Every structure is written in C-alpha cells, then in structure tokens.
Amino acid sequence: MEKRVYNAGIDFLRIFAMFMIVVTHVLGKGGIRDSVSGTVDAHFLQTWIIQASVYVAVNCYALISGYVGFRSHFKYSKLINLWLQVAFYTIGLTLFFLLLGKPIEAQDWIGAFFPVITGQYWYVTAYFGLMLTMPFFNIALPRMGLSDLGKMIVTGFVVFSLLPVLLDTSVSEFSLSKGFSMTWLILLYIVGAFLARIDIKRLNKPFWLIGLYIFS
Known part of the structure; x- marks a missing residue:
C-alpha cells in the first residue's frame, strides 16, 4: 500500500480557496458587483479585478480532488x-x-x-x-x-x-x-x-x- 504523505500546501490551498469563495459571494450576493455596474470607473475596475482574482476558487477544489484522489480506491x-x-x-x-x-x-x-x-x-x-x-x-x-x-x-x-x-x-x-x-x-x-x-x-x-x- 502506498504511504500517504501529508502535504501542508494542499491544506493551505483549500483554506485559501474557501476564503476566495467567501470574497466572491460578498461581491455577488452582497450586491457590490451590481452597485458598480454601468459605469467604468475606479470602483468598477477594483471590483472586477478582485472578482477575476478569486474566480478560480472552485477550480482549486477540483484540481485538489484530482491531485490527491486519482490513486485512491473509490468507495x-x-x-x-x-x-x-x-x-x-x-x-x-x-x-x-x-x-x-x-x-x-x-x-x-x-x-x-x-x-x-x-x-x-x-x-x-x-x-x-x-x-x-x-x-x-x-x-x-x-x-x-x-x-x-x-x-x-x-x-x-x-x-x-x-x-x-x-x-x-x-x-x-x-x-x-x-x-x-x-x-x-x-x-x-x-x-x-x-x-x-x-x-x-x-x-x-x-x-x-x-x-x-x-x-x-
């Protein structure tokens, strides 16, 4: 049986991805994106730069699933x-x-x-x-x-x-x-x-x- 090695980086990525999910929900469900729509100004650019930066949050979880799970026995x-x-x-x-x-x-x-x-x-x-x-x-x-x-x-x-x-x-x-x-x-x-x-x-x-x- 292959010995499992703890990877602190993976856990950190999970935590950081959760933080990014919280940020994107604040921007969306919190109404921030709607409040800056229609006018391209500093607030609009700041909001969408942040949104683009955190959009990969869910992708990180899928990548982690493949990275750590593809050799595991699925139940x-x-x-x-x-x-x-x-x-x-x-x-x-x-x-x-x-x-x-x-x-x-x-x-x-x-x-x-x-x-x-x-x-x-x-x-x-x-x-x-x-x-x-x-x-x-x-x-x-x-x-x-x-x-x-x-x-x-x-x-x-x-x-x-x-x-x-x-x-x-x-x-x-x-x-x-x-x-x-x-x-x-x-x-x-x-x-x-x-x-x-x-x-x-x-x-x-x-x-x-x-x-x-x-x-x-």
Missing part, C-alpha cells in the same frame, strides 16, 4: 454520504420555513429529498456527477502515458473551452456553464491527476505557479 458509500448530508440540510431548511408559516409545495419537498438531481446546489450536483466517473478515471489515469494524458487534456480544453470562446458559440452539449458544470470539474480532475503524475513539486518555480493560476 460508492461516498455518493450516499454526500446525498444524505445535503438532504439533511435541505430537508431541515424546508421544515424550518414550514414552521415559519412559509408556503411549501410538493415541488419544494421533491427538491429537499432529491437535492442532487434537482440542482439545489450547483456544485453538489456537478461534483456528484464527477464522483460517478471517478472509479473509471482512477483506473485509467495512473496507467495512461503522460503524453497521452497531456493530449487528452489539451484536446478537452480546446474543444470544450477555447473554441467556443473564440467562435462565440454556445452549444449545450459542450457547455461548461462558465465553470459550473460536471464536464469542467472532470477536466480539472484530470489536470490535477496530471500534475501529481509529473510531480509538480519539482516545478516549484514562480513561472509555473503563475501559469497554473492563470490557466485555472
């Missing part, structure tokens, strides 16, 4: 645990609003008991889809040649990301939903595995780190 019980954890909160919140006298319909209960397939939380739904594919990727990724793995990554990003942007097209079958889709998380999972395969710690130079940040 299907994780799917059940994820579903039950999310359902616990959705059912609890639905009951809470019911007690407050809010109108709760049958569709609300369906969403509460089946939060994953009804898209109650986009990341949970996308990540659940990624988890379904993990057993197959965890068999293939450690065995693929690095050259073939690199070609698969480049092809995936060109077809699913680069070309739709350059051609200004929106094809639902190829849609990455601005980084909010299962397909995007799968691509990043593969990239994370690739980085682990090439041992990115040997490439611990500012150039590579900055390039990875921009790429993600």
